[in-house]
Each structure stands twice: as structure tokens, then as C-alpha cells.
Amino acid sequence: MSEPVHLLGISNAIVDILAHVDDDFLQQIGAPLGSMTLIDEARAHEIYAMMGQATEMSGGSVANTVAGFANLGGSAAYIGKVRDDQLGSIFEHDMRSFGVDIRLEPASSGSPTARSHVLISADGQRTMQTYLGACTELAIADINIDTVAAPRVILLEGYVWDIPEGPALCDEAMRIAKTNGTTVSISLSDSFCVDRHRDAYMQAVQSDVDIVFADEDEMIALFQCDTFDNVLKEIVGFDNLFVMTRSEKGSVIVKDGDTVVQAADPVANVIDSTGAGDAYTAGFLYAWTHDKSLAECARLGTFCGTNVIQQVGARIEDGLLSRYSG
């Protein structure tokens, strides 16, 4: 059985391929601005061939959170499937460079490592065309007491429900977590993903999930509300810890009727908003696993999110915690 860690993430292991595009490009491929579309390998080759010069970097929402959590100094482990190809090596290298304990070997056969074609518009918005590749072969057999062990908290990615054995393997992860007294958290990924899996998420939230990380749109989609105020009314009867980010409106944390409202830090110039929520979650969970108050968790989360939007890329920078004053 693996060493106990504070955080274990289970998610799609993805390398981002980033390029700037004009609005015509998005129209041409029929992608709504800001959307994430799942594509097959043939379409991935088509999209890539149409894209301009690109930059490659490790990505994936919960993988960003795990990397950030480890970079803050937290002990972290990761379960996600890559192939033994060069993109897989890049992904694993980057996770290991922060000291993350990689719990699955790269697959020696099957689909190539996943990549997300990240199309950056002139205004900095991102539209993603994602080929899941090896991620889709993450299997229930990969989730067991050896790989999950007994972390303080596991973080499941909403996108995992998109892959064939995703719902079953998340159930198994939650079952193992409950056996070991591990806290179960989930990050809701995006509102379209919530639309695809609303019933499964709601069932999980009402049973095994302890902490829900979501942005305003995802909460509105999950509870099928028209406003965020109505979301706050809907969650009154739940005993989960809800951690809800609202971009420039800050974040709202609700637990058992108590509410923490955390303002956003003023930012003169947003360079790239990608990964803000992932970094927030990293900071929040780092404070949470160090037994800080919810208000302190929200402040560190905000600090990390603010850092990420002032640079290109979704992963928080080295040595960030040394500049944190609480």
C-alpha cells in the first residue's frame, strides 16, 4: 500500500496544446467561444493541422490542482492514465517535478496520451477541443486500496464521468475513501459537463461527497436555478461543504448554514484566466489539510487563484507560499 498523503487526485491526464486563433477559426470548426468539446483522434489531427504554431504544457483541471497543492508544499498523489509516449512523459515529468506520487504506470498499449487543443481568442478566452485518448482507458481495476490508499482527502474531477468506466471507478474510489475515513471532494469541471451528468453528481453529493468545488455556472447547472441567489437557497438543506468561486465577485463557502464570503483580490491586468479555479482549489485544500478555518482556506485559495491569472498557463508558480501573508 502506498504512503499516506494529504491529497489524492483522480482525473483526466492531459497535455495542453495552446495557440492563438481568430474568431473565424472558431466559426470554421463550429466551436462556441469558451466551450470544451470532446473530439476523436481523427478530428484531433484535423484541428491540430488547422492550428498555428503552438506551445505544449501539462494541463488538466484536477491535475493542475494536485500540481499546485504539491508546489505549495503539500503531499500529493495522482491517479490518471497516460500512454508511454512523449506527451505522457511530459505529463508525468511535470507532476513528479513537484514531488507528486504517480500511482499508475503509463500504459504500454492503447490510445495515445490525451491532449487538449486550447484555442486562445484575442480577448484571452479559451475554447478547448479535447481528445481524451488514454484517459478513456482509466479503468475500475486501476482504483484499489494500493493506488488510493488512505489520503486525508481525494479530489475527483467531474470530467471523469465522461469516460466509460468513469462513474464506476469514482464509486469505487468513494467506497474505499469511506472505508478509510478519507474526505471525498469533487470538482465539477464545467457547466456542460454538469448538464451531461447532473443526476450522477447529485446522487454523489447526496451520499459520499463531502466537499463540492464549483463555480457559479456549475452550481446553477447542478441545481437548475436561474440565479446564484437561488442556488444559495437550494443548498440550505445539504450538509456538504460547498466551495463556490465567482470570478471577480470572489467566492462563497457554505457549510451547515454558515457562510463565508471572500472578496476577490483586485487585479490590474488579467493575463490568462485559465486555471484560476484549479489554483483556488489547491490553495483551499492546502489550508484545509493544515486544519485552518474556512475563512483562511478561502483566503489562501484566492491568493493562489489571483497568482495564476497574472501569468500564462494554469499552474501556480514556485515559491508562492513564501509571499503569502494570510
Next chain:
Amino acid sequence: MSEPVHLLGISNAIVDILAHVDDDFLQQIGAPLGSMTLIDEARAHEIYAMMGQATEMSGGSVANTVAGFANLGGSAAYIGKVRDDQLGSIFEHDMRSFGVDIRLEPASSGSPTARSHVLISADGQRTMQTYLGACTELAIADINIDTVAAPRVILLEGYVWDIPEGPALCDEAMRIAKTNGTTVSISLSDSFCVDRHRDAYMQAVQSDVDIVFADEDEMIALFQCDTFDNVLKEIVGFDNLFVMTRSEKGSVIVKDGDTVVQAADPVANVIDSTGAGDAYTAGFLYAWTHDKSLAECARLGTFCGTNVIQQVGARIEDGLLSRYSG
């Protein structure tokens, strides 16, 4: 035989792996700040394992120039060796995305695609540890009338002399060029490279090379002078066109006793100086292949170099020429 183009580049085809490091890291691996060291595959794995999270992007000095030249709107072709692996696909994709005509198929066997571990210090200086991989298998058989054809100008990279068949294949490229009335240019790569191959470069400069692109340090190394002023005295007897860049001191162009001195553009904030010389060469050659005066060539070169140092990465941005006022 391939379509005629304005520029054909022959060089090492390299993907850059960039990460920030502290000075201890450079000491630990014994790399002088700002140097480029050639390493073998085992050492490449060691260095990579020691590096933090990285970003991957296509690089290579003359490849940057060819990409920039094509991105300005020039017709360009490229000869360089990659393997049929994922890094090779990235390299070729990025060249093709600018319309560059790739003249060699990726190798289906042999060493993996080259990568340069680019270690960025706190002050923005770059130290490179380069594994040449597939580049070393570029062979004289790859250089023939079909692949070289009859471009207006070929640009040879100094680094190519580092690979086993490099000197011979450059000789063959120059021979074909001379047969077809193609202008031969060379980019001297770096001063250590000049030290390694001084005699071969000098012989080429005195025979087949028409245009020499070099920075101040490379010219000082080539002519074994102590100052740039003495370099200017040394080249009086040569009939080559010398295009010499001097960072913030601008550039100096000398041909048959005529001298053009071009000042650098003022830049408030240098983000990343990598690729400034490569971009300068792209702009210079674009103007040159459009029959502009040497003064105009120097101005467009400066404009392109200035653009590149105000962004991260070595390749000039899209649509740059539309903002050029001459």
C-alpha cells in the same frame, strides 16, 4: 524537383523544453550561465528529471528564422531531421503552420527527435543543454537537387557542422546552390560553435558563402580579434555581405567597403531575449529577397528582433508586417 522558394533553411530541428531554474541548478549540473552544451540521451534524461515543470515549443536557431520568414509572408522550405515521434510531429506541425515546405519525411527509425533543455535563470538568461538525437542522422544523402532545388537563398546553421555528416552535407548544399545561382548564407550559431569549427567556417566564408549572419561575439571568435572595431578592420578585404548584430548597440552591415549602421529600437522591458538574432535574420532576408536596400533590410530585421524580445519564445508573432512602417 521541389517548387522554387525564396528561402531554404538547413539546420538542427529541435523542440525546446523550457523551465525556470535557480543558479544552484546550473552549478549542480556544471553548466556555465548562458552556454549551450551538447549532451547524450542518458544525460538528457538526467537533466530533464532534475528540471521543474516545463513548457515545450518548437525551436532551433535557423528553424526560428525560417518560421519567422514564412510568417512574414515569405515562401520558405526547410531541411532538418526529426523522428516520427510526438516531438517530431510538434516540430513539423509548427513549421507547416506557417506554410513552410518540409523537404524531409520524419525518420521511421533511429534516434528520437532532438530537444534542448532551456534553463531560464531569474535574470532571464538562458543556458541550454541540447540532445541532438535525430539531427545527428541528417545525412549527405538528404541533400540533393530534389530537396535543395533552386531557392533564392539558402541559410545554413553553424550548429550543423557539429553533426557527423554536417560539414560534407553543407559542402554539397553549397555546391548545388552555386550550380543554380542560389545565394549562400550562414548563421554562425554561437561563439563556442565558432571556436569548434573556425577553420571550416573561414574556408566557407572565403569560398562559397555570400552572406554571413553573426553577432558581435561570433565575429570576434571567427576572426580571433579582441574588439569589434578590430573585426571591422579584418573584414575589409572580404567581398561577403556581413550582417552583424550587437544587441542594444544595434547592427552593422558591411559589403564591399560600404557600411550601414542601424540603431536598436528602444525597448522598455525585455521579456526574453532568445531568438532576437534569428528574428533579425528573418526580417533582413525577407526584405533582401524583396530586393530592398541593405538599410531597409537592417530596419526590418531590427523591427522583427525587437518584436521577439518583448514576448516569451523565439518566434515572431502573426501579422507583424502589417504594423511595420519602414
